[in-house]
Each structure stands twice: as C-alpha cells, then as structure tokens.
Amino acid sequence: MSNETDRAATPPWDASLVNLTSKELSPGVFAVLPDDVFDKDHVATTAGFVIGERSVLVIESMLNGDLASQLIGLVRKETNKPIRFLVNTSYHGDHAYGNYVFPISTVIVQHPATKRYMDEHFEDDRNFMLGLMGRGKGIERVQSRSADVVVSEMITVDLGGRMVEIRHLGFAQTPGDLVIWVPDAKVLWVGNMIQAPSPALPWLLEGRHHDTIETLNRVKTFLPEDATIIPGHGKPMRASDIDFPIKYLQELDQAVREAIDEGRSAEEIQDAVAMAHYGDYSLFDWAHKTVNIPAAWSHLQSTIT
Numbered sequence: 001m002s003n004e005t006d007r008a009a010t011p012p013w014d015a016s017l018v019n020l021t022s023k024e025l026s027p028g029v030f031a032v033l034p035d036d037v038f039d040k041d042h043v044a045t046t047a048g049f050v051i052g053e054r055s056v057l058v059i060e061s062m063l064n065g066d067l068a069s070q071l072i073g074l075v076r077k078e079t080n081k082p083i084r085f086l087v088n089t090s091y092h093g094d095h096a097y098g099n100y101v102f103p104i105s106t107v108i109v110q111h112p113a114t115k116r117y118m119d120e121h122f123e124d125d126r127n128f129m130l131g132l133m134g135r136g137k138g139i140e141r142v143q144s145r146s147a148d149v150v151v152s153e154m155i156t157v158d159l160g161g162r163m164v165e166i167r168h169l170g171f172a173q174t175p176g177d178l179v180i181w182v183p184d185a186k187v188l189w190v191g192n193m194i195q196a197p198s199p200a201l202p203w204l205l206e207g208r209h210h211d212t213i214e215t216l217n218r219v220k221t222f223l224p225e226d227a228t229i230i231p232g233h234g235k236p237m238r239a240s241d242i243d244f245p246i247k248y249l250q251e252l253d254q255a256v257r258e259a260i261d262e263g264r265s266a267e268e269i270q271d272a273v274a275m276a277h278y279g280d281y282s283l284f285d286w287a288h289k290t291v292n293i294p295a296a297w298s299h300l301q302s303t304i305t
Helices: 065-078 093-101 112-133 209-222 239-261 284-303
Strands: 020-026 029-034 047-051 056-059 083-087 107-110 154-158 163-167 179-182 187-191 228-231
Touching: 020 065, 029 065, 047 065, 056 065, 065 093, 093 112, 107 112, 209 239, 209 284, 228 239, 239 284
Parallel strands: 056 083, 083 107, 187 228
Antiparallel strands: 020 029, 029 047, 047 056, 154 163, 163 179, 179 187
C-alpha cells in the first residue's frame, strides 16, 4: 500500500487465531465472517461467495494461504461447482494475498490500480505486512498473483441463472476500490471503503477524504434501502448505516478547516479536533488521531487557498 506506514503499530487482529464462518444471506449468497464479528467493532477480514447454476464467484482471498483455504473449505461445504471468479476489493494484503491458493482456472478480477500495485510493489508490501502482522502468520509463504481481468468501471458476470456486478464507484480508501453487487439478493460487498458499522470510523490511509465522502454518498444513492452491506472488517449493515461514516468525515472536514483558519500548528490540531463523541470505537486513538486528522490536515492544506 502506498501509505502503509500510517497503519496501526500493533496488529488489530491475530491471523493465526481467525476462524471463518459462513452466513447465508439469500439462497446461494453467503457472507464469510470471522466468528467474533458480532462481539467486536473491528475484526479480521470479511469475504463472501455467490453460487450460480454453473459456477461460483468468491469475494476476497484473505491474508494468507491458511485463511484462503478456510474460505475455499466453506465454499466446498455448499457446492462442488468450480470457483470461476475471485474478486479483490483492493490491493491490501489481507484482501488479496491468498489469491495464489485458488485454482489456476479461477479468474482473478481487480481494478487496474490494484493489479499495478501488486505487480510493482508486492515484495515491499509483503515485508511491511510481516512487520505489521508478525512472522509465523503464513505471510512468508504467500506468492504474488494479480489480476487476469481488470475492471475500471463495471462488468457483469453470469454464474448461470445469477448475475453479479463488479463496479468501481470511486476512491474511498484506495484508488482501486471495487464493490460487488448481487442484484437479486440485494447484497453488496464494499471492502475497506467501510470498515464496519458504527462506532467504526473510516481509515484515511491514503487521504482524499473529500473523494471518500463523494464515493460513500454514491454508494448510498445506488443501494435500495433494504440492501445488505458486507463491510471490510465487521458485521453486515444496512444502507442507512452509511450515514455514520459520512457524518464523521464531514465533521472532521469542518473541524480541521476551523483549526487551519485559526492558525493552529500540526501539533495543536490534535486537541482542536478531539471529536471525543466518536471515541467508542476501539481503534479511535489510532484511526482518528494518528491517521485521519493528519490526512485531512494535509489534504485541506493543499486545497485551501
């Protein structure tokens, strides 16, 4: 990732302890969730799979081969149909490192920016992830495998009696954020553009909070009210739950603007943009203070004349 030095200093979860479970949201449409997803406000990576009459589409491949194998095992409990497609919502290692475990016949789908990053920076990224998540978590065995097909705007895949849309609705956390929409089931996977429901906050790892607000509004407008959203690291949500991260980012923008107008220094801005009413999030100090405030400060300093 281009801004991974801003990541948390300690692992937010232990890859060796993750136990994945599947939850059927609609016939043949499954969310894959860590078994502690309803107990915490931030957990390991979520995923999913969609079964058609002929084949299967999988969303995400997890951090390592062991977790990818867990995911494939959950698919195999439901069907022996071939895994025809695997979609990575971003180039973050916990969403794409497990690609190499999937059958060679599986078509990997990514945004062009995701493929480019993985092709050009895989070893550097893996070294960073080893430092972040720790050694002995399976990352040492990961092999690079990037896209066979890239999606800049949208493609629709036919699994046999079921269509799945893969869309790029804009920048939210990375330039290559993809969402996966199953129209007949009204289920949307969004990856890390939404970490988890309230009280979880967005992570502005690459800044550009104005773009993030626009994209989240676009997602909300796109969705019917009764849609189910699978966020990147949390329990299923409703479309109305998107209001929370949008509101936070708008308040962050206003607070940082006011601090800049008051002439506050980069050091003083931490106290000026406390926003303690969002402090219920378990990663608040890191996400808000260490990542989001400096990211918004930098972005606004470059745009305010």
